[in-house]
Amino acid sequence: MTDETADKAKFRKKLDALTGQPTGGSGKPTVAPDPVNQPMIRHWAHALDDMNPVYLDPEFAAKSRFGGIVSPPVMLQTWTMPAPKLEGIAERGGAPVEIAKNPSAFIEEAGFTGIVATNSEFEIERYPRLGDVISVTQVFEDISDEKKTALGTGHFITWVSTYTDQNGEVLGRQRFRVFRFKATS
Amino acid sequence: MTTVTFRTNTLAWRDINVGDEVTPLEIPLTTTVIVAGAIASRDFMPVHHDREFANKQGSPNVFMNILTTNGLCVRFLTDWAGPEAMVTKLAIRLGVPAFPNDPLRFTGTVTGTSEGVGGEGFVDIAFKGTNSLGDHVSGTATLSLLEDRVDA
Numbered sequence: 001m002t003d004e005t006a007d008k009a010k011f012r013k014k015l016d017a018l019t020g021q022p023t024g025g026s027g028k029p030t031v032a033p034d035p036v037n038q039p040m041i042r043h044w045a046h047a048l049d050d051m052n053p054v055y056l057d058p059e060f061a062a063k064s065r066f067g068g069i070v071s072p073p074v075m076l077q078t079w080t081m082p083a084p085k086l087e088g089i090a091e092r093g094g095a096p097v098e099i100a101k102n103p104s105a106f107i108e109e110a111g112f113t114g115i116v117a118t119n120s121e122f123e124i125e126r127y128p129r130l131g132d133v134i135s136v137t138q139v140f141e142d143i144s145d146e147k148k149t150a151l152g153t154g155h156f157i158t159w160v161s162t163y164t165d166q167n168g169e170v171l172g173r174q175r176f177r178v179f180r181f182k183a184t185s
Numbered sequence: 186m187t188t189v190t191f192r193t194n195t196l197a198w199r200d201i202n203v204g205d206e207v208t209p210l211e212i213p214l215t216t217t218v219i220v221a222g223a224i225a226s227r228d229f230m231p232v233h234h235d236r237e238f239a240n241k242q243g244s245p246n247v248f249m250n251i252l253t254t255n256g257l258c259v260r261f262l263t264d265w266a267g268p269e270a271m272v273t274k275l276a277i278r279l280g281v282p283a284f285p286n287d288p289l290r291f292t293g294t295v296t297g298t299s300e301g302v303g304g305e306g307f308v309d310i311a312f313k314g315t316n317s318l319g320d321h322v323s324g325t326a327t328l329s330l331l332e333d334r335v336d337a
Binding site for chain 1: 189191192193218221222224225226227228229230231232238242243250251252253255256257258259260263264268269271272273274275276277278279331
């Protein structure tokens with residue numbers, strides 16, 4: 001019993017040590033593989049049937065408050081996703097590429113292999129425009145104690161992403177939370 | 186080429202009052218919609234497109250990814266407010282999953298309005314998207330609406 005308590009305390013200390021750490025390990029910003037572009041915006045607009053002319057009609061967009069075509073604001077999270085390596089994507093919990101130095105790998109290694117997103121909080125300064133090259137830096141904010149939900153037992157992991165453009169101007173911020181769990185079924 | 190008719194008018198924030206209902210939006214969810222949204226948002230996590238994998242993770246079927254949920258929330262807000270409504274805040278909490286063939290219905294209410302500078306107004310909204318299982322998403326949003334636009 002004492003060993004288990006000691007192990008739990010050690011685990012808790014490792015979780016606490018993540019707060020303030022970059023999620024990618026290196027702290028270098030992730031740069032979007034492509035600038036904001038019309039084809040990807042069109043792909044999104046049709047998939048979600050969101051036919052907003054500021055996303056699709058250059059003439060309307062030019063006369064609008066945005067001054068030209070913009071992408072949906074929540075695509076900030078999409079633009080900066082690295083181009084994926086499909087092989088092993090399930091094992092990585094959906095992460096598009098292997099993170100060389102993943103400081104939170106020990107959580108998965110402790111058996112919390114399931115992952116679902118639970119919360120997202122966006123603050124938008126401006127919408128992405130065609131040609132913007134967006135970067136993101138992500139920092140762990142909080143990891144909860146072990147919780148039990150309908151999906152299983154695990155930890156809620158929260159990080160904050162800061163999205164910037166090619167001039168270092170902040171486009172937006174996002175607090176994102178996932179639940180990393182051991183499945184009950 | 187398909188011709189699309191775009192909505193071009195945007196609401197004036199001074200015409201909006203606390204308690205106003207945001208026009209409900211019903212999304213007929215299908216596996217195609219779920220998969221299309223995942224891929225368009227560049228989310229290749231197999232739970233969103235591979236039913237067998239979803240089963241192994243404890244789910245009865247593939248389910249919508251949070252980026253698509255976020256995108257549909259934006260669509261719900263701008264379908265009501267208009268194309269020039271700018272989402273400045275969007276905070277969501279996911280509840281039950283959004284599975285295929287379970288329509289997702291968005292409803293919302295204006296909870297506040299305030300004046301900014303230079304003819305800009307802000308509208309706060311509380312909303313949710315529900316399906317047969319319960320609340321899939323609940324959240325709050327703030328829209329910026331310009332009163333006086335400079336015509337190009």
